[in-house]
Amino acid sequence: MVRTERLSPDRAGIARAAALLRAGHLVAFATETVYGLGADATNEAAVAALFAAKGRPLFNPLICHYASAEAAFSDVIAGPLAERLARQFWPGPLTLVLARCRPTRVASAVSANLPTLAVRVPAPSAARALLDAVQVPIAAPSANLSGQVSPTTAEHVLSELDGRIAALLDAGSTTVGVESSVVDLTGEKPVLLRPGGLTTEALAAAVGPLEAPVPGGAPRAPGMLASHYAPRLPLRLEARHVRSDEALLAFGAPLAGAARTFNLSHRRDLTEAAARLFAGLRFLDSEGRRLGLARIAVMPVPEEGLGRAIVDRLVRAAAPRQADLA
Numbered sequence: 001m002v003r004t005e006r007l008s009p010d011r012a013g014i015a016r017a018a019a020l021l022r023a024g025h026l027v028a029f030a031t032e033t034v035y036g037l038g039a040d041a042t043n044e045a046a047v048a049a050l051f052a053a054k055g056r057p058l059f060n061p062l063i064c065h066y067a068s069a070e071a072a073f074s075d076v077i078a079g080p081l082a083e084r085l086a087r088q089f090w091p092g093p094l095t096l097v098l099a100r101c102r103p104t105r106v107a108s109a110v111s112a113n114l115p116t117l118a119v120r121v122p123a124p125s126a127a128r129a130l131l132d133a134v135q136v137p138i139a140a141p142s143a144n145l146s147g148q149v150s151p152t153t154a155e156h157v158l159s160e161l162d163g164r165i166a167a168l169l170d171a172g173s174t175t176v177g178v179e180s181s182v183v184d185l186t187g188e189k190p191v192l193l194r195p196g197g198l199t200t201e202a203l204a205a206a207v208g209p210l211e212a213p214v215p216g217g218a219p220r221a222p223g224m225l226a227s228h229y230a231p232r233l234p235l236r237l238e239a240r241h242v243r244s245d246e247a248l249l250a251f252g253a254p255l256a257g258a259a260r261t262f263n264l265s266h267r268r269d270l271t272e273a274a275a276r277l278f279a280g281l282r283f284l285d286s287e288g289r290r291l292g293l294a295r296i297a298v299m300p301v302p303e304e305g306l307g308r309a310i311v312d313r314l315v316r317a318a319a320p321r322q323a324d325l326a
């Protein structure tokens, strides 16, 4: 058990966070998508401690965060398409999976011994100041215990990791609210491994239609097995009515009759809904369990724009539970 320091994202806080990271400690910080749990990606022991703190299986690789595309592309082999996507969308909620340079300073455990590495440049100024200050890539999965919903506030992080990590840089709520879109550029055509905070429409406009991973094939993003991001109460999707023993995750005008309601967006705004999704799931899960409710009913969300990432996370949260992965 360590005391988790709560730091402000000012100069002193960022300097302290950078010093802790350089000394091999774990520090949670906000990106535009969700909070990440950071470790020095070049430090084998720090990376091992990161997997342990989350209870994450070692076969599920981590995303490496960088201050710039130039820094990111010093650890992977980036072709013209990667360069173009980076110019267009970084800093931002896009992760690129590319072949690792050999040798690279990044610990092999970061990519779970795969020959590839996932890299991204996050947008918030505090995250970039931290990356500038540490001068090493930061490996950072979402800052939740393995199998839980990703955190979008400092409180979410502390509710699961207080006492297990050295520090938390508290930058308030994250803005995008769903994790980055993950695109694999190691094959002939780009493959969308995870729909996320950069819309599929924006990606397709830049690179043409994206392939989806082969259904039934080995999962190419090992963290993307069916059951993931799961609250403890079961979910019922596409709800068009609601019962008094259910909590309701609403979108638009809410259905009447639920024991508790959390509205993702009264005005059916998908950007607002994405930003509120994980807080809503956490709220209804804890209220629902406190009140002894049967499940969370979820109103339909359109599968367009950020709605694709929202529906992806909801479908995973509703899937039968397997060994959870991250």
Ligand code: TXA
Pocket (backbone or CB within 6 Å): 031, 033, 034, 035, 036, 037, 060, 061, 062, 063, 095, 097, 111, 114, 116, 117, 118, 140, 141, 142, 143, 178, 179, 180, 181, 182, 193, 194, 220, 221, 222, 223, 224, 326
């Ligand atoms: O928005 C985000 O991406 C957040 C913030 C903190 O950056 N991070 C995040 O990390 O969501 P995590 O570890 O919870 O999810 C990373 C996903 C997992 O599904 C993992 O399997 C996949 O990316 N991934 C990582 N490295 C990979 C690789 N080399 N090849 C294929 N998939 C990879």
Ligand code: MG
Pocket (backbone or CB within 6 Å): 141, 142, 150, 326
């Ligand atoms: Mg995660």
